Amino acid sequence: MTQHQRTISYVRDQETPFMPPPANLTGWRQHLKEHYFSSFGSGIVTIVLGGLALWLAWRILGFAVVNASWSGDNREACLAADGMAQGACWPFVTQKLGQWIYGFYPVAERWRINLCFAAFAAGLIPMLAPSLPYKGWNVAYLLTAFPLLTFVLLTGGNFDLSPGGYLSVICLASFAATTLPLVAFGIDEGIRRNHTGLALAAATLLLWAMSVVYRPALLVFGIALDVAVLAIASGVVSLWALIKEEAGANKFVIAWCIGFVGLLAAMLALDFDFGLVPVETSQWGGLTVTLVVSVTGIVASLPLGILLALGRRSNMPALRVLSVGFIEFVRGVPLITVLFMASVMLPLFLPPGMNFDKLLRALVGVALFSSAYMAEVVRGGLQAIPKGQYEGAMALGLSYWQMMIKVILPQALKISIPNIVSNFIVLFKDTTLVLIIGLFDLLAIAQTGLRDAAWASPVTAPTGYLVIALIYWAFCFSMSRYATFTERRLHTGHKR
Incomplete structure (x- = not known):
């Protein structure tokens, strides 16, 4: 037998079967030794x-x-008896729980808030379950139908919108159409293909500025009519510039038409009388206000933060300076200052007779404040993307927005999931600051209930704060756990 034959005869033709690890390397004892008693x-x-x-x-x-204490009708149930140690006063929680959830909302109308909670759960739960289909329709419902339904239910609707309000919306939608060619073809090519529409838009802005500076009634009326005509004309010209180009640009026209029709339908829904009793936002409170402020801030801050992050990294100096200025200014002041400015100072800069609801001002302030921090989170994700990803996308001939939407942003947002969720959790807890402008959130309404003399006892306050802490912990922990689940599903950590 040759040396070669002797070598071949010892080659295994089957894999060695897998064997379980030794018993002393598995089980709870080994786990404790490795992680806790190493x-x-x-x-x-x-x-x-x-x-x-x-x-x-x-x-x-x-x-x-x-x-x-588990039963009782007043403070006597929460006082110590027979030398026993005092414990939690759960009858107090049972008595005040409705107020903590609904605030000062009329008791007979609380079914409307319950319906809003159910509608929110019906859209959110399928959205968070990866295995369920129709995510696109789910997103459309959460971003369009659900906010409108919630707003009508909570306020009562029937706002009696004037014809001027409908004309203003038509003008704004038409004016917004001038940006569609810039998105579809890029900045330089969009300007070349839509210079007429942009010129009409510039004239619209100039006339609007004149109407703000010069306030005589006749002048304002005449210029307002001219602004409406020019705004509609700029929108029509811009849409025509898209329609006459290649077929790929028609999707922007279709999206604009859907948004425009949906906006008018929303206005008609707000103008319709559903027979609901009007409820002022001053009667809202508790968990309802906390969820309204936090959910609105979370939903609005992410897209605004993405746009600000892209603006900060833009090659256009004007856009970059504006984005940097806004981000640094907002991040340089506390949220309580922003809320105070929105509630007290903003009405001073508005024309006489014009005013906004206090809750709406708080929503705008919270959304803008959170968007500045979200912009830095997204910018960190964008900077973590290798330069080769940008170069590869440009080599494929993708436009700027195609590159960002299809290649860069999905990777950047996946990397930024921990920081994004951290921002959401901080925002949810920061809603307690709306008390500074007279809105009673969950914590504020609980503190109001602690002043009830009928339930005054040494354990009333600890019990109330314990329940409120558990409620906040439940929401924040749920967001954290779902973020961890999403990271594992998307392999955000890039584990080897």
């Missing part, structure tokens, strides 16, 4: 912190369950 110092820290956690858990359990 060294003497690690064991000491584990024992100390574990004992502290058990002691704290026992004290909380004793206060909330063992020594708690």
